[in-house]
Amino acid sequence: MTRFLVPFVLILTLAACASAPTGPTVTVMPREGKPFDVFQKEDQECRTFAAKAVEDTSNAALKQGATSALIGAAIGAAAGAVIQGGSSQNIGTGAGIGLLGGSAMGAMGASNKEDQAQTQYNIAYQQCMYAKGNQVPSFRPLR
Template structure:
């Protein structure tokens, strides 16, 4: 296996592992309680509906995090290969090392960018979930539950 093939396979492995780290929020990270007197079965049904609503609200943000991480890793590997060739004055012996260092740096930057987008997606998910649960009359942190019968109409 030649050096270029190894670099390509290593880049693909890093991008694949980076992609595996990025995921959409799987649930809320905030506590919501049913209002007094609400049957738990009704609360569970509302929870399911609001989780679906929140998941749909952040679908685009989660996809953007995945794309940004993969793109950063690919660009980093390409720039690293070019830097390796330039530093060695055209000697191709260390192009692989430059590509490897660039790939790792690009993957690290991609991971940081993805983590930021993932945090943003979780925050948006929580807000959408809280809004939905609040509109159904549940108790949301920092907000008093609406009086029974005074929900959105």
């Protein structure tokens, strides 16, 4: 029983690590001559805008990621038990290995969803700050 309990707690811990974006990971600068207190006010407004823009998407994506971690763990445990077969000790070991492998794959899926939510947040934040006349870094076109 302990063989299944420890990996299950690990899965729940990994699933709980997924979180919605808490702020931008991009740099935006005030335009020349803009007072800093105005820039700070716009920054807060745009953070709120970006959070609302990805709220439904990021919550759904994070729930899906956590669910995929649990499903991956369950499938991995079942596959490990079937592959090991034989004695009850082998079944428990195989299920434990499958449980860990499946939960790791599910956790990677949750991490990908979190990255997508952060990217969407950054885009919404940059759009808002640019619309307020701030300097947003640009990319050079590929040649």
